[in-house]
Amino acid sequence: MNAFPSSSALTFADLTTIGVGGPISRFVEPASRVGIIEAVEDADRAGLPLCVIGGGSNMLAADDAFEGVVVRDGCRAITVPDEAAPVENGEHIVHVNAEAGCNWDDFVAFAVSLGLTGVEGLSGIPGMVGASVVQNIGAYGQEVAASVESVEVWDREAKRVQYLGAVDLRFAYRSSALKTSMYAAPGVPGPRFFPTPRYVVLSVTFRLIHRSYGVVSNGQLAKALGVGVGDKLDTAAIREAVLAVRAAKGMLEDAGRYANPAMQGTKREENIRAALASQQAATGGEGPDWDRHSCGSFFMNPILSVRAADALPADAPRFPATTADGSPAVKTSAAWLIDHAGFHKGYAVATGAPAALSSRHTLALTNRGGAKASDIAALSTAVRDGVQSVYGVRLIPEPVVIGMNLVAD
Numbered sequence: 001m002n003a004f005p006s007s008s009a010l011t012f013a014d015l016t017t018i019g020v021g022g023p024i025s026r027f028v029e030p031a032s033r034v035g036i037i038e039a040v041e042d043a044d045r046a047g048l049p050l051c052v053i054g055g056g057s058n059m060l061a062a063d064d065a066f067e068g069v070v071v072r073d074g075c076r077a078i079t080v081p082d083e084a085a086p087v088e089n090g091e092h093i094v095h096v097n098a099e100a101g102c103n104w105d106d107f108v109a110f111a112v113s114l115g116l117t118g119v120e121g122l123s124g125i126p127g128m129v130g131a132s133v134v135q136n137i138g139a140y141g142q143e144v145a146a147s148v149e150s151v152e153v154w155d156r157e158a159k160r161v162q163y164l165g166a167v168d169l170r171f172a173y174r175s176s177a178l179k180t181s182m183y184a185a186p187g188v189p190g191p192r193f194f195p196t197p198r199y200v201v202l203s204v205t206f207r208l209i210h211r212s213y214g215v216v217s218n219g220q221l222a223k224a225l226g227v228g229v230g231d232k233l234d235t236a237a238i239r240e241a242v243l244a245v246r247a248a249k250g251m252l253e254d255a256g257r258y259a260n261p262a263m264q265g266t267k268r269e270e271n272i273r274a275a276l277a278s279q280q281a282a283t284g285g286e287g288p289d290w291d292r293h294s295c296g297s298f299f300m301n302p303i304l305s306v307r308a309a310d311a312l313p314a315d316a317p318r319f320p321a322t323t324a325d326g327s328p329a330v331k332t333s334a335a336w337l338i339d340h341a342g343f344h345k346g347y348a349v350a351t352g353a354p355a356a357l358s359s360r361h362t363l364a365l366t367n368r369g370g371a372k373a374s375d376i377a378a379l380s381t382a383v384r385d386g387v388q389s390v391y392g393v394r395l396i397p398e399p400v401v402i403g404m405n406l407v408a409d
């Protein structure tokens with residue numbers, strides 16, 4: 001096969017927010033829908049490992065070379081197909097289609113600028129539209145699932161384009177049918193499709209509401225805004241508050257990453273400028289903010305059987321949940337377990353180690369400059385094993401881990 005003739009000089013460190021990971025042997029960035037499908041098909045036909053990458057914000061790749069094909073979607077258009085907003089339950093509904101390669105926060109900024117509500121709570125989450133539905137991103141009382149009408153995918157098994165609706169997508173906490181198609185069990189790669197799902201997202205059609213206000217549905221956000229949970233507020237004000245709360249926790253990507261030629265064109269220039277300006281105002285300088293060199297929350301909040309949750313200390317957080325088979329379960333907080341097991345903000349396996357917990361968020365594993373994937377892996381293992389020995393709970397990484405096993409011993 002000759003579809004990927006040249007070897008690439010790129011590494012996963014160039015393409016991921018945590019800035020680690022080894023060389024990529026072949027990289028392509030088609031700028032058409034057909035080009036994406038062909039690139040995926042060519043890799044699949046040749047039996048090469050395939051990694052469709054978005055913003056690389058939920059991905060941790062090993063230091064070894066990736067002997068496969070990395071495809072980044074260069075289609076980034078946002079369109080509003082509705083000529084008039086139909087009224088449903090007294091609300092004006094507007095459908096907005098975004099191509100998978102569109103930067104997620106560009107999409108949120110666009111929706112808010114049109115006076116649409118539904119995704120403002122997800123402001124500042126790094127990455128692209130395609131992966132937003134794989135992971136069912138969520139924050140501050142919103143999940144993308146609530147605003148998705150349908151997802152256009154290339155089905156790598158059936159070899160055709162399909163449109164998946166809410167029922168097919170089986171959205172759950174940080175999960176969807178897209179995500180489960182690449183895993184054999186939580187955190188355990190499946191035999192056929194890992195590290196990219198069977199379904200490659202081509203575009204997402206969102207169902208947003210045309211009104212000037214959103215509803216504040218999260219306590220932390222309400223506090224930042226000085227309002228109560230359930231209060232109605234200007235959507236743009238909610239977006240600004242979310243960005244401010246995220247900045248204070250280091251839970252934004254380092255906007256400086258877009259200076260890397262490898263990231264060129266992946267985010268709208270005006271939004272890069274705005275993100276850089278607020279980052280510099282927050283940190284007081286132009287250098288990297290190492291707390292932002294992460295994959296976000298590194299471990300998923302564990303969902304435990306009622307019996308396992310009973311064994312936790314009385315003050316451990318507990319939220320009602322259900323297991324994959326629908327039985328009642330309890331969700332607890334990975335951050336609480338980590339902190340109470342003795343791993344506090346800034347923890348590193350050794351003094352001066354280049355990987356450490358964020359100084360502002362216990363759940364973020366960060367590259368403090370010059371870390372390798374093996375340093376992140378050593379930190380992840382120390383935290384995972386520490387929590388297991390204190391609480392008997394096995395933490396599962398949330399990012400897609402390529403070329404390393406951070407679940408088993």
Ligand SMILES: Cc1cc2nc3c(=O)[nH]c(=O)nc-3n(C[C@H](O)[C@H](O)[C@H](O)COP(=O)(O)OP(=O)(O)OC[C@H]3O[C@@H](n4cnc5c(N)ncnc54)[C@H](O)[C@@H]3O)c2cc1C
Nearest residue numbers: 054055056057058127128130131137138139201251295296
């Ligand atoms: C600082 C920070 C804060 C974060 N905060 C949050 C948060 O609040 N809530 C939250 O839910 N997440 C959060 N995340 C995690 C991450 O941003 C999201 O999971 C995001 O959706 C990942 O998007 P991406 O484009 O970077 O995906 P990538 O990391 O590039 O890819 C992740 C997975 O999706 C697959 N994928 C990518 N594009 C496609 C496509 N087009 N079709 C099919 N599969 C695809 C990849 O193959 C891979 O398996 C945070 C991350 C960081 C770094």
